[in-house]
Amino acid sequence: MTLTDMEGKRYKLEDIDNIIYLWIRTLKYSKSFDKKRVLKWFEFMSKLFFYTKKNLHIPDIIICSPTAPFSILPAYYLAKKYRATLVFEVRDIWPLTLIEVGGYSRVNPLVQLMSWFEKFALKKSDIIISNLPDYSEWLRERGVSKEAYWVSNGINLEEVKYIEPLDKRVSEKIPENKFIIGYTGKLGVSNAVSYLIEAARILKEYADIRFVIVGDGQEKEKLKDEAEGLSNVIFIDSIKKSQIQSMLKFFDICYIGLQRKTLFKYGTSPNKLFDYMYSGTPVLHSVNTKNDIVQLADCGISVEAENPDKIAQGILELYKMDENKRKQLGENGEKYVMENFTYKNLAEKYLKIINSNNN
Numbered sequence: 001m002t003l004t005d006m007e008g009k010r011y012k013l014e015d016i017d018n019i020i021y022l023w024i025r026t027l028k029y030s031k032s033f034d035k036k037r038v039l040k041w042f043e044f045m046s047k048l049f050f051y052t053k054k055n056l057h058i059p060d061i062i063i064c065s066p067t068a069p070f071s072i073l074p075a076y077y078l079a080k081k082y083r084a085t086l087v088f089e090v091r092d093i094w095p096l097t098l099i100e101v102g103g104y105s106r107v108n109p110l111v112q113l114m115s116w117f118e119k120f121a122l123k124k125s126d127i128i129i130s131n132l133p134d135y136s137e138w139l140r141e142r143g144v145s146k147e148a149y150w151v152s153n154g155i156n157l158e159e160v161k162y163i164e165p166l167d168k169r170v171s172e173k174i175p176e177n178k179f180i181i182g183y184t185g186k187l188g189v190s191n192a193v194s195y196l197i198e199a200a201r202i203l204k205e206y207a208d209i210r211f212v213i214v215g216d217g218q219e220k221e222k223l224k225d226e227a228e229g230l231s232n233v234i235f236i237d238s239i240k241k242s243q244i245q246s247m248l249k250f251f252d253i254c255y256i257g258l259q260r261k262t263l264f265k266y267g268t269s270p271n272k273l274f275d276y277m278y279s280g281t282p283v284l285h286s287v288n289t290k291n292d293i294v295q296l297a298d299c300g301i302s303v304e305a306e307n308p309d310k311i312a313q314g315i316l317e318l319y320k321m322d323e324n325k326r327k328q329l330g331e332n333g334e335k336y337v338m339e340n341f342t343y344k345n346l347a348e349k350y351l352k353i354i355n356s357n358n359n
Contacts, residue, residue: 010047024048038110041068049074058082061354064121065089068114072121079126085358088125090135090148093263094118100261101190122146127357129350133267133291149353153269154341155278164242173236174250178210179319181284182251184244185272187217192257192286194219197227198308199315204232209319214239214247248279252326253300253318257286260305267291274341277333282326284314299333 012023024047027040048071062084064075072088079086095114098104104111119142122128128139128148135148174180181200187193193213200211209232213223216238227233239247248254254276258264268289276283277293283300285292286307294300301317303310318326339345 011051022051024051041070045070045073049077059084061085061087061358063087063089064125065091067092068094069117069121070114072117072124076120076124085126085354086124087127087129087354088121090128090130090132091269093132093135093138093266096138096263100263101259118142119144127354129353131269133269134289135266138266150267151346151350151353152341153271153274154343154346155274155337156343159241160245160275160278162242163245164240166239166243166246170236170239170243170247171250173234174212175210175234179208179253180210180212180251181253181255181315182212182214182248183255184214184239184247184275185270187213187215187220187223189219190259190261191217191219192259192306193223194226195257195286195306195308195311196255197223197230197233199311200227200230200233202308202312203315204230206232206319209315210234212236212251244275245279248276248281251279251281253284253315254279254281255284255286255311257311258288258305260288264289264305274337277337277341280330280334282318282329283333284311284318286311286314293336294333297333297336299329299336 010025012025014021014023024044026043026047027036051074059078059082062075062079062082064072064087066072066089075088076086078084095104095111095118098108098111098114099106122139122142122144128135128146129151130148131151131153132138132148133150133152135150136146139146139148181196183193183196185191196211196213203209211233213233214236220235224235227235254272256270256273256276258268258270264287268287273283273285273293277297277299283294285294285300285302286305287302288305292302294302301314303314
């Protein structure tokens, strides 16, 4: 479904695999904290609220899974109207994300408004589910006497098993017979790729080590400027999701990092981590969080966030490690993700939570 398909229409119903989807036409935006994105949140809420006035099939459960909490109002209205169980699903902590990553002031009117909507959602929902393992701690800090259930992000086996080869023009950019530290994904501020480039600068005398950064984003040009003069850093434009596993086969280590923010102490659940683990590649994890899946799975090394020296030390530890030991770390990650983070496992967990609270 594209915006072109809906031109002139506010709503469109579509049947996909016997599931009816309602598509709502909203504004486009380009930047993570673009004003148009904020307008889109309100536009979606108002259009959804208007549509709920129509006759719908009577639901037993309403799941509100927003990027920002404003859509809780039409969801709550529907839940009250049909006496349905209301599930509020949290993937990012708003407005804390806006404050710590977006740089907004705590007294900003949008932050204040979003905070009210968040608290309304947390208090009015019957069930709270989050992909952040320590989200219950945030609830306690917000004065909400409830517990959140943890259902992580994960992998779709049907999706990851379909592996499309890399285009030749892409694979030719990857150095042969080198020890590759790789990153795939968005190049945004929160992904802390700057510190990986600083680690590359520290390790520039190691002729066998190369850094391959795959992706696009608003920080890309800035990162390229930071890497200027470093022959051990290669940038590759974003590739298709179906080609990610093909790319990861070239990597000896997969890097994942986040900024040192209070936001992340409640846990993280980046999709790329599960792609990395499924690939059987050891992970260098530069994230400060209590629930460290890399440590739990014993699938790599965890180092301090925003610390290029520690990142460089972690790289060297893996570089000098016995090859069989590195292979074992990769196998540990693949095993752990298959046992805990497939969509099938996560869906069963999700249904068990709802059923146990809906009797």
